[in-house]
Amino acid sequence: MSNQKESTARTLTVALLVCLVCSVFVAGAAVALKPIQVDNRLLDKQRSILAIAGLGDPGMSASQVKALFDERIVARVVDLQSGTFTDAQDPRTFDPLRAAKDPKLSDSLPSEQDIASIKRRERFSTVYLVERNGRLDTLILPVRGYGLWSTLYGFMAIKGDLNTVAGMGFYQHAETPGLGGEVDNPKWKALWRGKTLFDDHGSLAVKVVKGGVDPQNPNAGHQVDALAGATLTSNGVNNLLHFWLGEQGFGPFIAKLRAGEA
Incomplete structure (x- = not known):
């Protein structure tokens, strides 16, 4: 009986030691790899910004991306x-997405204003x-909002007239491949280039339309085809574009930048 207890205790001890060693190894690897992961996320973000702005080549190396x-x-x-530039935060280190989770740096959005379903908006x-x-x-704005299954994170590039779209795309989402995932399709992204955001009266007019854009429609210059089979x-x-280009997002900033008051 004592031998059986001794064998069981030894087995449990070995198992515990193996788990402890594995935990230390995994934790150490996570800590060691974190700087690399941070650098890779920054690189992907920079690559996305350059691509949406129409700069560089998709096959650029990491060093070329950083240099450009x-x-x-x-x-x-x-x-x-306020809709103005500020030195209150360092653009090299400030993370708007993290700030959106901090009550000191963000505001809760009431449901009637939260058309992008982001819950909180960073200040x-x-x-x-x-x-x-x-x-x-070119002005490049970060945009995000909820689709069908996920929050879509992306950028919109606007030409110097602050009205004409130079590029639009998303760098992170979990929408259905072949349906909502077609936001990554180069053909769909190309439809955005040259579209105008505001009408002659300065009102936000850009819109994703179901069934395709009618070239004869006087508003066709503001419209982009919806994704086939991906209504939501x-x-x-x-919705996310109307939020971030509207009064709760960058709308006041764009207006002040256009007037030279930003």
């Missing part, structure tokens, strides 16, 4: 409440500028 980003892109923080956000000969060439994802894209 540093050369052509200027990151600045915007106070979404500061980082925008990206491409300048040419000292003048704004298409609605989500439409």
Whole structure:
């Protein structure tokens, strides 16, 4: 009986030691790999911004992406409440998505305002500028909102007139492949280029339309085809753009930037 107890105790001890060693190894690997993961996320973000702005080549190496980003892109923080640039946060380190989870740096959105279904909106956000000969060439805005199954995270690039779309795309989502996942389709993303966001009266007019854009429609210049078979994802894209380009998002900032008051 004692031998059996001794054998059981020894087995449990060995199992415990193996689990402990494995836990230490996994924890150590996670800590060691964290800087690499952070660098890779930053690289993917920079690559997405360059692609949406129409800069560089998809096959660029990591060093080329970083060099081109540093050369052509200027990151600045915007106070979404005042619609102006601010030095309250460092654009190199500030994380708007993390800030959106911090009650000190974000605001809860009432349901009637939360058309993008993001629940909280950060008070500061980082925008990206491409300048040419000292003048704004392209403004790149971060956008996000809920589709069918997931929150879509992306960027919209707007030309220097602050009205014409230069590019639009998402770098992270979990929508259904072949349906909502078609937000990644280059053909659909190409439909956005050249569309205008605001009408002649300055009202937000861009819209994702079901059934395809009618070229004869006087509003066709503001419209983009919805994704076939993905109504809820298409609605989500439409809603998130209306949120981030509207009064709760970058609308006041765009207006002040256009007037030279940002």
